[in-house]
Amino acid sequence: MLSSVAAVVAAMICAAGPVAAQDVLPSNEPADYLAQPRKPVSLKGHFRLVTIGDLLYSHPYANSSDAELQKVLSLIRSADATIGNREGVFFDLKTFKGQGYGNGLLWGEPSLGTDMKAMGIDMVSMANNHATDWGGEGLLESQRLLDAAGIVHAGGGRTLAEARRAGVLETLKGSVALVSTAATFKANAGANDAFDDVPARAGISLLRTQAVQLVDAAQMAQVRSLATSLASPLQPPPLPGAKEVTLHEQVYRLSDRTGMSYDMDLYDHTALLKSVRDAKAAADLVVFTIHAHESPTGDDDDTPAPPDFLVKLFHDAVDAGADVILGGGPHSLRGVEIYKGHPVLYGMGVFFINAEIKMLQESALQLYPDETGHAPPPKPKERSVRPGGNPASWYDGVVAITDFEGGRASTVRLYPLDLGNTYDLSRRGIPHLADPVNARRILTDMQSHSNQFGTRIAIEGSVGVIRIP
Template identity: 25%
Template sequence: MFFVVVKGRRLVLHLVILLWTLGGVFSLWSWLTRPYPAPRIGIEGASAALVEQLFGKEQIREIVFGSAPELLIRLGDGKLDYLVELDTPTPGLISSYLGQLVPAVVVSFFDERMEMDLEGLLSLIDREPHQVLVSDALSLPGFPWSNIPVQYLPSSAVVDQLQMEQGKVGVIPLQDRSPAVRVLPLSGVTPLQTNPPYPLSRSLYLSHPPESLPQQLKDRVTKHQELQGISPDPWGNQITMLAVGDIMLDRDVKKVGLQKGWEHIFSEVAPRIRQADLALANLESPIGDKGHFINMFQAPPDAMAGVAYAGFDVVSLANNHTLDYHHAGMFETMRLLQEHGIEWVGAGKDIHEARTPLIKEVDGVKIGFLAYTEMWFVYSREPISWEATLDEPGVAPADVDMVVEDVKKLRDLVDCLIVTVHWGKEYVHEPTLEQQKLARAAVDAGADLVLGHHPHVLQGIEFYKRGVIVYSMGNFVFDLNRPKTWETMILEFSLSATGPLDMTVIPVYIFGVQPRILTGSHKDAVYRQIRDFSRQID
């Protein structure tokens, strides 16, 4: 009897041990295979904006603010998973370099200041902190504005407020800039270049404690990967694009081209144009020896060598002279463009082709082009439809509904969307209401840049919502005998996978028929005119 009882107790004990062991194994397996929850991230500062930019809201469970000692204690107690650290990571933690945080000092585009020194910035922050607009992503310790009642806003709001002259200066992460603001060099150093070091730049690190052996085992079982940030690269994946206005290569321009060579016409500006990754112009005259005269212009076939020498990659054919030598003249122009490796947009064998966008990818940045022309100023000595139709060649008309439809179709296919339009009244510096309506509708539909030509003179630049509207870039190569038509410009844009970042206005003057980049007081005078025309736009 005693033997049976003892044996029964051992059996129960063994059963308990077995169940306990199985329970432990099951619990361990459940722990090993259970996915990690979204991480808790700590940062010194008063805003979640930087952390959300680095990792995205969907990857984060909680963002915790505090001093460095407080955050390190929470990390050691297991109440945090990661720390975002500035400048130098904490010894003993596992740290990975995230990238550079580059706070750029910006002003509204036509602000007269061209640079600022660090002492001037510090003085402005001290005297008028309410006039200093700082991105909430930069609400961090160790900056000149830390612990001072400056205005913290999202980067986009900083840009908007500066446009409305609601602040004197803004500070935003360099990658958040847009053409509506200009980046100022600080103490002679621009943040747009990596060397020399910019005074406000700081390094970012992501740190976490060393993992225990059980955690390493869990990582292997779950194939867990460490939190991956979107490394801020303020200088990466950018290209430059230049844009100019009307190029007409007939009449007096042709005389110079035949006498001195077509390259001579562009020789003063070609080095600058060829430096760009992409260059755009409006080709105002057909080129070739085909077709017959029905309006005004046709340049000889050799003229195309001058356009190619200048460095242009894309031209708009949507204008009131593309069909000056009928359909055959337009198609010969297209053939010569193709022969010289230049692409075109805005014209075609029918309306479908004329409206078809040109998409180019340069160094990983996709740029889409659309081109149109107003039709009210078109003149022809023969009754042809300048506007392309379902079964007739021609150009794309600047119809608002058509433009909006095309922009919406193209928007999700490209990083930067550019609409170029031949429009407005000749020799008038103010855009028409029709120009403004069409341009703003294009931006509302998704256009980043709207670039205009045809008036033969300069018109203003408008920063509308997130878009840039240049109502007239003026002539670039032309022979008109009116001094105001000799003032022109090259526009230089920095383009990225997130859209346009910068715009630079380069004043130019046409000497005879040859455009030259201006310097000194003449440059300043033309720039002031562009600024004044821009400020007059309602």
């Protein structure tokens, strides 16, 4: 597919005649953005960056009387810059002109922009699998409310160029750029630039991936046999001894290990590195974030090990100029790597997890039909967030504070959070600092998750400390 796209682009260029120097297309080769040395951090003096997980909430909390929540927010407000992922959109449903799409429509009150600002949040990623639950209209209205509140955002926009462009926060100690994307997303979530007679489409920055099932020799023989028996003119049989077979859109690849691997789309991969390199040219500190539910097992959530493509992407992003990397998507924590002196947090988990979910009529009829063909009366509220309950790991979180001294990251401090895995609706899903026992459990888990990267996390009281040499 990639070669055919390249051929179409080449044909278009030839048809248009000679290309002026200023019209030369950007490279489609990721290595081109890694060839030159990256620009170093250029912040002034001591700088504190606070990073948090998914902001999955729908109603204001900044002025809550919950004293334990306020202790967490005091950490957030201690930063020179605080960054989180705003999962889902927010707006006034009574005046909204757009539509909802798909199951599980996350929604929040229009006051959430000012509420997040009051919490001390300065920048948010908007690229995630719920960003377009309410179409481009919902995304753009949320961004308008963020602008009004003075919160910098990245990862979404009216065009693809806008969605890929970094959001930039100016501070007294230097500028911070945020580049955001999503590998997990809903249909038609991607932003598009205008093309020929087709207008631009609002949406998010995407990193498309191809999931590849890795199989051993015996399994590949079975796949080849099945693909041969199911062959058709549209999908011919594989060649004898083929090491890669596509069967019903699933790719199987011969490997010395089993599990899931992911191939990144060449153009998306390259474009993201260009965004990072461009951001680094314009800012003193660059943060790169991605929302990706993919895992080495193919299972979503509660998967401590990151998928292979994230390791490659994160290393490339640092080499291109990113100073801090934030992974998200799964609602559970993952490990930390220090790559060439730069913190890579593979999974930030959640910061709030008590969002309101709306449902389309068609979804209700599919999920809850009765003999009349209509949805039944609402059931009493479940004692858990969803039927069957959520995994306990969803209620472990962390506030990560990275201190920069003399233009380099010196320490990362991890403050464990307890998000209230309880039947008490007034407490569930709200971040409190974890008690000593739970803090040690969370930090011990993070030590284990970080071992594969050679990262040492010291547990000092109820705080995890990573000292960067």
